[in-house]
Amino acid sequence: MEQFITFGIVGLSTAAIYAIIGSGLVVTYTTTGVFNFAHGATGMMAAFSYWQLSVGWGWPVWLSVATVLLVLAPAFGLLVELLVRPVQALGEAEKLVMTIALLSGLIALARWIWNPNKARSLPRFFAEQNSFHIGSATISWHQALTLVVAIAVAVCLRILMLRTRTGTEMRATVDDRALVGLTGADPVRANRVAWILGTVLAAIGGILIAPMVALDATQLSLVIVSAYAAAIFGRLKSLPMTFVGAIVVGCMEAYLTGYLPQNPYLPGLRLAAPAILLLLALLLFPHGRLRGRDRHLSAVPLPSVRGTLVFAGVIVAFGLVLATVLGEGDLITYGQIFAFGVIALSFVPLVGYAGQISLAQLTMAGVGAIVCARLGGNGQWWALLAVMVIAGIVGAVIAIPALRLNGVYLALGTAAIAAVFDRWIFTIPSFEVFGVEIVLFDQGSVDLVGPRLFGLDVNTPAELTVFSAICLALVTIGVAALRRGRLGRRLIALRDSEAAFATLGGSLLLTKMLVFALAAGIAGLGGALYGMQLMSVTAEQFSFVAGLGIFLIAVVGGLGVVGNGLFTGTMIAGPLNAIVALWPAAANLVQTLPAAAGLAYSSGAVDDGVVPSLRRRWESALRDRLVMAVLLGWIAALWVLRVSDVVDGYVLVVGVVIGALAARSWAEARHRQVPAEPEIPVELWGISRPWTAEDGEVLSREVAARS
Structure with a gap:
């Protein structure tokens, strides 16, 4: 009994922190209609700032806390409000991209400022004071402080929301912003107060929990998964129920730590428990109508047969050029263009056509890498088919919760699934099912080899690059054919209105399972190609955080166009790697670029995606046969010179860019009326x-x- 009480005290102290963080999330969402995925990253930045002031620079604790909570956190809240304000009247997708970009960007920024290879720790508050006892339970002053702060936050929030004019404005803004403005209140001021309050609460939670966990940017940012679960208990609107949810999550973690059996398969379960609870809460609790549910749906382009085939040929030609002009080391790096392109292309039917937001596509790529490593260890070509089938089955299972969820709830659900795989599934040791040994990453890495096709081993980086390019070309043709077919039209109808789709006889279960399975199969193929190119991969390369960059670049490229695969792969494995190769000191800066692109997209700097925009700008050149013939001849000549070692790679790249720009100008001049x-x-x-x-x-x- 004494042990039970002790773990209960630990759980309550942790629950108090989750309650503080979750309440800030609820206040922000109910007032502004923006679900802040970066809420945990905000607390993480506050924790690192507090460490820098108190430990790094030796400031007094009280001054460090006051600076973070009274200066830095409010200032950051105002900055976020300025960033979010333009998208507040837009659809949920734009809001989602904005906060996911903030999450990714803040993690990259923290790693840039504070070297992740250097260990840091924060002392607990009042650590020099002796613990005190209540009955048989021992309570530290840090635990007592967290409980007192949580109670104070609950009381202050109740007074603010129910007893003050500002709170009344905030609650009224939830219902009708325009009407609030007509009554003489200021909805913009209410939003600012909400963002400042939410940021300060996240900062309080980050400072309190940092001494209890490792001071790591990713780990601290994903502590928010537990707060997400607490907020979902409150259905994103009830602060008392959010506190109840926090108690459930905190106590569950503590009791799992104390009573979970000593078993090699279960340690990850405790880490994944908050994500599992979040998923269960999403599925079991009824959800109201999403704030900002009005969506700005754009038309999905219909690719032509001829254009798709030409584009597929360009992809293969691009792969051949890379394979012939780059060395083996560079091919391992830049050959990833096509593998990432296949993974990114999985977003097109799922998100672009069907409107089903998923943040677990890189997880599906990890499943594909495992299957290919275990079934294709000797180069069996059919292992790639097994990859798509098995990853597709996993994707179909994920689709079952999608029937219950939509919008930000679906994004939360898929994020929870990705977290479960990261923290538990991918870390499970080998086990047997009906006498068949199942081996995942086995707490290490997996080795992959290229397939054996037509009696030839595809193993060298050059061969794998061309093979990956062919796979991307085939998948591009398949996704374009899907858009032109009946199923593609049904998916777009599903995106436009699920209710109308079901009313007209469409099967939500079958259609969602089909598109999730298809997207997961494509992502699994991309993961297998990625593993083949690197020859060995680990679970960390398929983590939830690693997948955010791919999602952001794919969104910026344009989720409704088939050319997005090549664009996203090129951006991730091309310029980003090239910048680091030419300027190694810019490695940290490069990590922030996907987040910057996501922020630019959601703020309206990019209209319907980069790929459609480029298509419009190059329309005249692409349709002019003479101009394209001359451009292709110029590129072919440069390629021959490079293969003959007459020019180097830099001359080739610069020459291609100059030729392309000249071709565009020439075509515009020829067609200028x-x-x-x-x-x-x-x-x-x-x-x-x-x-x-x-x-x-x-x-x-x-x-x-x-x-």
């Missing part, structure tokens, strides 16, 4: 221009016709 002379009114004939004999005849005919 001469503006027609403005028509001069009849009463100005002879004034604005000279009078002619024909003018008299025209006037005579007009007069005769009207008389």
Whole structure:
């Protein structure tokens, strides 16, 4: 009994922190309609800032806490409010991208400022004071402080929301912003207060929990998964129920730590428990109508057969060029373009066509890498088919919760699934099922080899690059054919209105399972290709955080276009790697670029995606056969010179860029229409221009016709 009480005290102290963080999340969402995925990262930045002030610079504890909570956190809250304000009137996708970009960017920024390879720790508050006892339970002053702060936060929030004019404005803003403005209140001020309050609460939670866990950017940011579960208990609107949910999550973690059997398969279960509880809460609790549910749906382009085939040929040609001009080391790096392209292409049917937001696609790629490593260890070609089938089955299982969820709830659900795989599934040792040994990452790495096709081993980096390019070309053709077919039209109808789709006889279960399975199969293939290119991969390379960058670049590229696969793969494995190769000191800066791109997209700097925008700008050149023939000839000549070692790779790249820009300018000049002379009114004939004999005849005919 004494042990039970002890773990209960530990659970309550942790629950107090989750309650503080979760309440800030609820206040922000109910007031602004923006679900802040970066809420935990905000607390993480506050914890690192507190460490820097108190430990790094030796400031007094009270001054460090005051600076973080009264200066840095409110200032950051105002900054976030300025960033979010433009997207507040837009659809949920734009809001989601904005906060996911903030999450990814803050993690990258923290790793840039504070070297993750250097161990850091924070002392607990009042650590020099002796613990005290309540009955048989021993309580540290840090635990007592967290409980007192949580109670104070609950009381202050109740007073603010129910007893003050500001709280009334915040609650009224939830219902109708326009009406609040007509009554003389200021909804913008209410939003600012909500963001400042939410940021300060996240900072309090981050400072309190940092001494209890490792001071790691990713781990601290994902502590928010537990707070997500608490907030879902409150259905994102009830602060008392959020506190109840926090108690459930905190106590569950503590009791799992104390009473979970000593078993090699179960340690990860405790780490994944908050994510599992979040998923269960999403599925079991009823959810109200999402704030900001009005969506700004854009038309999904219909790719032509000829254009798709030409584009597929360009992908294969691009792979051949890379395979012939790059060395083996560079091919391992830049050959990943096509593997990442396949993974990114899985977002097109799932998110672009069907509107089903998923943050677990890189997890599905990890499943594909495992299957390929275990079934294709000797180069069996059919292992790639097994990869798509098994990953597709896993994706179909994930689709079952999707029936219950939509919008931000679906994003939360898939994030929880990715967290479960990260913390538990991928860490499980080998086990047997019906006498068959199942081996995942086995707490290490897995080795992959290329397939054996037509009696030839595809093993060298050059061969794998071309093979991956062919796979990306085939998947691109398949996704384009899907868009042109009946299923593609059904998926778009599902995206537009699930209720209308079901009313007209569509099966939500079958359709969602089908598109999730298809997307997971594509992602699994991409994961297998990625593993083959690197020859060995670990579970960390398929983590939830690693997948955020791919998701953001894919969104920026345009989720409804089939060219997005090549674009995303090129951006991730091309310029980002090239910048680091040319300027190693910029490695940390490069990690923030996907987040910057996501912020630019959600703020409206990119309209419907980069790929459609590029397509419009290059339309005249792409349709001009003469210009394209000359450009292709120029590129072929540069390629021959590079293969012959007459020029180096830099000359090749610069020459291709200059040739492409020149071709575009030439095509625009060829198709530029001469503006027609403005028509001069009849009463100005002879004034604005000279009078002619024909003018008299025209006037005579007009007069005769009207008389």
